[in-house]
Amino acid sequence: MDKPLVYISNLNLQYAGLPVLCDLNWNIYAGEHWVIGGKSGSGKSSLAKAIVGQEKFTGEIICNYDNPSKLMPIAYYVSNWYQFANLEGDRNFYYQQRYNKHQQNDTLTVYADLLHFGEKNNLNFQDAEPILDALGFNNCRETQLIELSSGEHKKLQLIQALWFKPQILILDEPYTGLDKIARVNLNILLDRLAELGTTLILISNDFTVPSSINRFGEIEDGKINTVDNINAFSLDETRQSKPFPYFLQKDPPGEAQTIVELRDVSVKYGDKVVLKDINWKVARGEKWLLQGHNGSGKSTLLSLLNADHPQAYASDIWLFGQKRGSGESIWDIKEKIGIISPELHWYFDKNATVWHTVASGYYDSIGWFLKVKYEEQRQIEQLLDFFDLLEVKDKLLHTLPLGKQRLALLARTIIKNPQLLILDEPCQGLDRTQAAHFNAVVDELSRYGKTLIYVGHYESHLPSCIDHRLELEKGEVMKTQNILEKA
Amino acid sequence: MANYFNTLPLRDQLTQLGQAEFMDNTEFADGINALKGKKIVIVGAGAQGLNQGLNLRDSGLDISYALRREAIEQKRDSWKNATDNNFTVGTYDELIPTADLVINLTPDKQHTAVVNAVMPLMKQGATLSYSHGFNVVEEGMQIRQDITVIMVAPKCPGSEVRAEYLRGFGVPTLIAVHPENDPEGKGWPYAKAYCVGTGGHRAGVLKSSFVAEVKSDLMGEQTILCGLLQTGSILSFDKMIEKGIDAGYASKLVQYGVEVITEALKHGGVSGMLDRLSNPAKIKAFQISEELKDIMRPLFQKHQDDIMSGEFSKTMMEDWANGDANLLKWRAETGETAFEKTPAGDVKINEQEYFDNYTLMVAFVRAGVELAFETMVEAGIKPESAYYESLHETPLIANTIARKKLFEMNRVISDTAEYGCYLFDQACKPLLADFMKKVDTDMVGKNFNEGKDATVDNIQLVQVNEILRNHPVEIVGTKLRKAMTAMKVIKTV
Numbered sequence: 001m002d003k004p005l006v007y008i009s010n011l012n013l014q015y016a017g018l019p020v021l022c023d024l025n026w027n028i029y030a031g032e033h034w035v036i037g038g039k040s041g042s043g044k045s046s047l048a049k050a051i052v053g054q055e056k057f058t059g060e061i062i063c064n065y066d067n068p069s070k071l072m073p074i075a076y077y078v079s080n081w082y083q084f085a086n087l088e089g090d091r092n093f094y095y096q097q098r099y100n101k102h103q104q105n106d107t108l109t110v111y112a113d114l115l116h117f118g119e120k121n122n123l124n125f126q127d128a129e130p131i132l133d134a135l136g137f138n139n140c141r142e143t144q145l146i147e148l149s150s151g152e153h154k155k156l157q158l159i160q161a162l163w164f165k166p167q168i169l170i171l172d173e174p175y176t177g178l179d180k181i182a183r184v185n186l187n188i189l190l191d192r193l194a195e196l197g198t199t200l201i202l203i204s205n206d207f208t209v210p211s212s213i214n215r216f217g218e219i220e221d222g223k224i225n226t227v228d229n230i231n232a233f234s235l236d237e238t239r240q241s242k243p244f245p246y247f248l249q250k251d252p253p254g255e256a257q258t259i260v261e262l263r264d265v266s267v268k269y270g271d272k273v274v275l276k277d278i279n280w281k282v283a284r285g286e287k288w289l290l291q292g293h294n295g296s297g298k299s300t301l302l303s304l305l306n307a308d309h310p311q312a313y314a315s316d317i318w319l320f321g322q323k324r325g326s327g328e329s330i331w332d333i334k335e336k337i338g339i340i341s342p343e344l345h346w347y348f349d350k351n352a353t354v355w356h357t358v359a360s361g362y363y364d365s366i367g368w369f370l371k372v373k374y375e376e377q378r379q380i381e382q383l384l385d386f387f388d389l390l391e392v393k394d395k396l397l398h399t400l401p402l403g404k405q406r407l408a409l410l411a412r413t414i415i416k417n418p419q420l421l422i423l424d425e426p427c428q429g430l431d432r433t434q435a436a437h438f439n440a441v442v443d444e445l446s447r448y449g450k451t452l453i454y455v456g457h458y459e460s461h462l463p464s465c466i467d468h469r470l471e472l473e474k475g476e477v478m479k480t481q482n483i484l485e486k487a
Numbered sequence: 488m489a490n491y492f493n494t495l496p497l498r499d500q501l502t503q504l505g506q507a508e509f510m511d512n513t514e515f516a517d518g519i520n521a522l523k524g525k526k527i528v529i530v531g532a533g534a535q536g537l538n539q540g541l542n543l544r545d546s547g548l549d550i551s552y553a554l555r556r557e558a559i560e561q562k563r564d565s566w567k568n569a570t571d572n573n574f575t576v577g578t579y580d581e582l583i584p585t586a587d588l589v590i591n592l593t594p595d596k597q598h599t600a601v602v603n604a605v606m607p608l609m610k611q612g613a614t615l616s617y618s619h620g621f622n623v624v625e626e627g628m629q630i631r632q633d634i635t636v637i638m639v640a641p642k643c644p645g646s647e648v649r650a651e652y653l654r655g656f657g658v659p660t661l662i663a664v665h666p667e668n669d670p671e672g673k674g675w676p677y678a679k680a681y682c683v684g685t686g687g688h689r690a691g692v693l694k695s696s697f698v699a700e701v702k703s704d705l706m707g708e709q710t711i712l713c714g715l716l717q718t719g720s721i722l723s724f725d726k727m728i729e730k731g732i733d734a735g736y737a738s739k740l741v742q743y744g745v746e747v748i749t750e751a752l753k754h755g756g757v758s759g760m761l762d763r764l765s766n767p768a769k770i771k772a773f774q775i776s777e778e779l780k781d782i783m784r785p786l787f788q789k790h791q792d793d794i795m796s797g798e799f800s801k802t803m804m805e806d807w808a809n810g811d812a813n814l815l816k817w818r819a820e821t822g823e824t825a826f827e828k829t830p831a832g833d834v835k836i837n838e839q840e841y842f843d844n845y846t847l848m849v850a851f852v853r854a855g856v857e858l859a860f861e862t863m864v865e866a867g868i869k870p871e872s873a874y875y876e877s878l879h880e881t882p883l884i885a886n887t888i889a890r891k892k893l894f895e896m897n898r899v900i901s902d903t904a905e906y907g908c909y910l911f912d913q914a915c916k917p918l919l920a921d922f923m924k925k926v927d928t929d930m931v932g933k934n935f936n937e938g939k940d941a942t943v944d945n946i947q948l949v950q951v952n953e954i955l956r957n958h959p960v961e962i963v964g965t966k967l968r969k970a971m972t973a974m975k976v977i978k979t980v
Contacts, residue, residue: 094654096653100572310544311573313544327523327547329519329545329546330545330546331546360655364655366653367654367655
């Protein structure tokens with residue numbers, strides 16, 4: 001047999017002092033394309049980082065690159081978590097920064113960033129054009145990095161990787177935040193790259209993978225096992241059902257019958273129209289699904305509702321029966337809303353413990369600053385228990401696997417029993433079992449007088465309580481639909 | 488106009504200088520109510536102007552921007568900042584007469600011109616707010632007797648004021664009421680409501696005076712904050728080059744080291760910063776910083792004396808009148824130093840290495856913070872004020888160095904800070920010439936612990952720790968930092 005492209009022998013790796021990979025052996029041969037799946041926290045990302053030299057390990061990893069190949073003799077890793085920096089290397093951005101307009105540019109434009117990447121790696125910009133096209137990124141060229149949504153950031157990472165054409169490409173949760181079309185096109189692009197000779201390694205529990213994928217592996221007890229197909233991946237155990245915390249089994253206060261009303265609302269940055277003539281009314285108790293492609297304006301729309309967008313003051317927006325800009329503070333509004341979004345997670349305080357993260361939900365703060373009353377402390381403990389997070393309550397949020405981090409942020413979202421839940425892709429980073437569990441929680445929570453606005457790309461990952469749907473396309477309302485009436 | 492401070496009798500000088508009361512949360516129970524429904528007009532839409540306005544509006548207040556006619560007609564950045572965020576913008580003539588509160592957030596140098604233009608337009612009994620007292624205290628601006636004059640001074644750059652507010656927090660803030668201009672007794676309620684509107688009440692508020700704010704602010708910025716960081720950075724870089732350390736490494740160590748080191752200072756005070764060193768390195772840094780304090784004390788005292796007597800502001804205003812001749816010359820010189828011209832190398836330096844290989848900067852920072860604090864307190868400034876103007880702000884300035892080195896630091900800070908920084912730097916370098924001759928690469932450029940065993944004399948270590956932890960800046964710092972729970976970690980590298 002030929003020499004393996006990647007030879008891994010007796011790999012040992014620790015994370016936070018605990019063993020993650022133990023004497024792992026793995027050979028990857030040319031022509032193989034792998035998907036690595038399995039439970040969260042099993043060491044998938046650690047393995048990927050070890051291969052590209054981003055994580056310390058003991059043992060041996062040898063990559064035998066094909067020298068005559070035109071592809072770059074490099075193992076290229078696209079991480080599941082990415083923080084862009086500005087020109088000075090500054091990464092200290094805040095959640096709402098992309099809505100506040102300053103004349104001084106904070107970050108590069110997409111185009112400048114790509115040029116910079118191309119120059120650094122001696123790439124021809126013409127080769128990037130078809131990739132930009134295929135992932136629907138052409139209209140983002142002049143957009144500043146800070147203005148991109150999480151799905152768009154993911155695309156930018158992928159565009160760079162595809163353009164780079166490495167011999168080994170490792171993609172960690174590449175579908176996170178991508179809309180349906182982008183997922184399909186990504187797989188086509190990956191197949192093309194595989195034909196050119198790139199070896200693909202995907203970390204994912206998704207069903208839709210490139211057709212070139214021909215090997216399936218999962219990590220168990222620190223070692224890698226091959227399995228037959230995607231369906232054979234072990235998932236996190238279905239959790240034992242626990243009684244829903246009593247303090248959440250009641251309707252939140254509030255009298256307004258119309259929770260949200262937008263009248264001809266538009267948002268423009270210079271000539272760029274982000275939202276156009278939006279009319280939308282959400283009545284108390286309705287459960288809305290908000291859909292649209294990456295960049296269709298969903299995040300901007302939600303930022304208007306959560307009082308994060310300065311242009312709300314120039315628009316005809318009514319929240320909880322009060323017009324925006326009539327003397328209320330943004331904290332008066334946020335108090336009634338529980339929100340989670342990939343961006344919120346992104347910018348969340350890296351030094352917060354799990355307990356502090358949940359506690360901050362009482363004050364709508366990013367991180368925790370104020371003392372919590374005894375009764376509230378009890379509620380936090382109950383909710384942590386409900387989400388199986390009690391054991392890790394004193395750990396720093398960012399040291400947990402992404403799926404667990406997400407659960408902690410979900411607990412933060414519902415801790416104050418808000419009138420309106422805004423769940424923007426809440427299941428991102430969760431596997432199928434976790435997502436099903438979470439959506440069951442949403443369904444249960446919805447029974448107690450909540451209004452819901454839910455964003456989800458995956459049809460299979462939706463709570464069943466959804467009764468209305470709004471679809472955005474290029475900043476305009478394409479369709480509103482009462483799903484119940486149709487049924 | 489005469490220097491206001493110099494017109495006061497000694498007892499009033501002392502009273503106003505010594506005004507510093509850390510305010511209890513309960514003082515802000517009334518929220519923004521004192522300003523609710525009042526017409527608030529901000530003059531200037533730069534970093535402070537725009538970001539404070541965004542916060543105040545998000546707190547439910549009525550905000551618009553008055554800009555000079557040329558700024559509007561030429562659609563300058565200030566006009567774009569305000570209009571892009573959907574604020575009402577108008578000329579002074581259009582908006583000032585309607586205002587209950589005029590907030591002046593223009594650069595210091597423009598204050599006299601701005602206030603002279605705005606004052607005649609202000610309605611009877613309106614309020615004027617400053618975020619720095621230089622114009623009132625040093626330039627002696629006289630404000631119409633019916634006008635209430637307040638100050639709300641967030642101790643952070645404008646971008647941080649906004650970022651912290653949206654996180655649900657705020658930045659530490661000084662507030663004051665000018666004793667000569669509080670005809671209706673509404674100064675404090677207004678200042679407090681304004682402070683709540685910016686989120687400042689969540690991070691600790693100091694009830695100060697115009698005089699205390701100016702005299703401590705000037706002292707802090709020209710000595711520890713900008714002056715010493717500049718001197719220390721340049722001397723450290725030059726020393727490493729002299730000793731054959733790779734220039735790219737030296738440049739990176741200096742550019743980012745000061746941020747990493749002062750981040751430890753921010754969260755744990757001076758002793759927290761020194762605790763990051765090994766025991767032998769800590770003792771060495773302690774001894775060296777004691778020596779540095781002895782050498783530099785007269786210079787710190789001279790700066791404080793010139794600030795108190797008005798000599799500093801007089802000299803600087805002469806330079807303003809002279810088209811900033813000195814300032815611009817010195818600024819150009821800063822742009823030409825070897826440190827400035829050597830790009831940071833593409834080397835990885837981990838966080839601990841910034842301490843172990845840059846013990847000299849730890850010593851500089853300790854010496855500078857303690858000296859500035861001691862000198863201010865000796866001059867009659869209260870420890871609370873002295874803490875904010877020395878230790879608290881050092882990491883913020885260090886962050887500007889990490890972003891784009893010293894030229895950027897000097898560009899970002901106020902004109903008064905920049906002018907004072909150059910004065911300090913020019914005097915300090917010759918003062919340290921002999922000291923620097925003794926410094927070797929174990930203090931800067933290489934790991935101090937290399938080739939040494941970790942033994943220390945236990946009693947000596949105990950004594951050093953005790954001196955560090957019992958310094959007054961640590962005592963007051965522990966109290967003030969409690970109000971700044973969950974301070975954000977700033978990280979550039």
